[in-house]
Amino acid sequence: MTLTTFIAWICAAITFGTIIMFGSVGEILTEKSGNLNLGVPGIMYLGAIASLAGAFFYENGNPAPVPWVGAFISLVCALVASLLGGLIYSFLTVTLRANQNVTGLTLTIFGGGVANFFGGSLVKLSGGVGQISVGTTSSAVRAQIPFLSTALGPISTLLFSYGFLAYLAVVIALIAHWVLNKTRVGLNLRAVGENPATADAAGINVTKYKYVTTCIGAMIEGLGGMYYVMDYVKGTWDAGGGLEALGWLAVALVIFTSWKPKNAIWGAYLFGFCYWIYLYIPSSLSAALAKMLGAANVTHMQNLYRMIPYIVTIIVLIIVSKRKRRENQNPASLGISYFREER
């Protein structure tokens, strides 16, 4: 394997990892407030379709769309749509105390429905023909840092060849880590997630904390959707349901990181690295394995290689659970709606 191939692999891993990093950092915050939101795929879908729709209407309405304006509109739309998703979830689970799992799963169905419906028929509904595509906005979202992205050769490719959202993901993860562990707000939030009754008695507004964190978490998840649609699939709509699978991986990554945003950074990249491994396994090895398993075509082996990230996750999970560590557990009240008068 040459250095160039290896760097290409790492770049692919970082691009892939960024999507699930947004999703999992958002969900870590949400879960820290005691809300188990299984609606992550749905919220990412909402963010994705809103960013695409916003950019689409902007580019359609303007004869000469300005790239950065498109990107800005797209960003705002993604944030607003995913905020709405978070609000639906918070209203149902916090105010109406609905079951969190069912609400989350319903949000996933709803978000997926909204996104695929409009993703598939937005062009038709607005009277045009063909596939949706927002090249101008996507190019702005994917714009690399000038000079730095080429000046240092391979190092530039490795570190500076991504759109701004990839760096934002890391910054958000670090901020989330800082807020959770070093601030009063973070302390209160953890108290709400661990024991809402005690937090309530200490004068912390449990409802407010749950609402605000869930909504902020949802907006971060929505950015993951935007990154997927604008950067990963370059401003078109992927009707294959790929984003839903990534949303579930983001939920999985939360447990993998043991609820620490800092771990989400390397966890997401590592997962991305394992995800693309199937493209980089030497063909001689594939041929030998294919012969052993009776597969006619060597490319069939890729189906099995694609299991690797999931199997690695399972193995890590088992090892972590064997060394029972208290600080690696989920927030104690996770999944339970809080009602003050119920003791």
Place this chain on the structure above:
Amino acid sequence: MKKNQFEKPHDSIKEPLVHIIKREDVPAWEAWGIRIVAVVLGMMVCALFIQGITDLNPFKVFGSMFNGALGSSSRIWQTLKDMALLLCISLGLAPSFKMRFWNVGAEGQILIGGLVSAALMIRFGNSMPSGILLMIMAGVSILAGAIWGLIPAYFKSRYNTNETLFTLMMNYVALQLVEFFVDIWDKKQSHSVGVINSSTKGGWMPYLFKQQFFLMVLIVAVLTIGMYFYLKQSKQGYEIAVVGESENTARYAGINVAKVIRRTVAISAGICGFAGFLEVSSVSHTISSLTAGGRGFTAIIVAWLGKFNPFAMTLISALLTFMSRGANQIASDFNFNKHASSILTGIILFFILGSEFFINYKLVFRKHGKEAA
């Protein structure tokens, strides 16, 4: 004149405008009344949504929906088939969720059950009597599903490994296995197995009363009643409930928690594997990565909303199936894409979820008259 600040201490305490009280013993008719109102409200929002994007008369659209789900005998059977499959999976999930074992791996268990069924159909479809083959397929698919569930259950009972993540990952492993075998079995390089044994019908579920799905619906109906008694009346069902409430209580009562977890998940995942067999043998006669089709997640909603009561779960799966088949009909009648059904299902479910609040809690508003007195 300076007001004595101790005169009226109540003035400084602000009574909230609304106050929530837990309700006990809500009569069943009232609870169902609230749920029906919720569904009707949800339908109204759906109508607004449909009108918003299409300018069609909502009543006409609902007519079309009804027509799509129940408009003819073959459509009724299609609806019954979808409902039976969804219900079968939810029946499988009910015991494990009642035990608070987060089995989000139904998708994988269905796929694995379907995969072994398809393998047996391909291998023995033309050499074994169909009846015996069907029995073997059913048995092996249950076994395969059970094994797929037992792997996470073993680690859960041994090391308390997080089962949500574990079962979720097992879905993808199963998915890739299916893709792998589809490519191996596929002779035309079309990335699809095609209909298996289309000429000999080996391993196909027989038609009863000329209906393709009659036998399958009957099996699921029997399973529904069986699961009701298993959860409500049997000792094992009781053990599941105790472990679900509190593992420590269960341990104190002398229940072998690890054993109960493994047994329950094996049953649960076995039924999901069986659902995969039903899908392959009775419905599609093929296997692909879309065989589970998201039902494993929808079934979780059915099981939870039905509070693990198989009869309530039957009603909910009927409603959801009606919605999705009806919405598919709208999609084809009015020429928009089929994902509209997920939006409508989502809206209705949000309303049902919200309605539970009004069944469990009561709002008390601030009384001004009393305060002034």
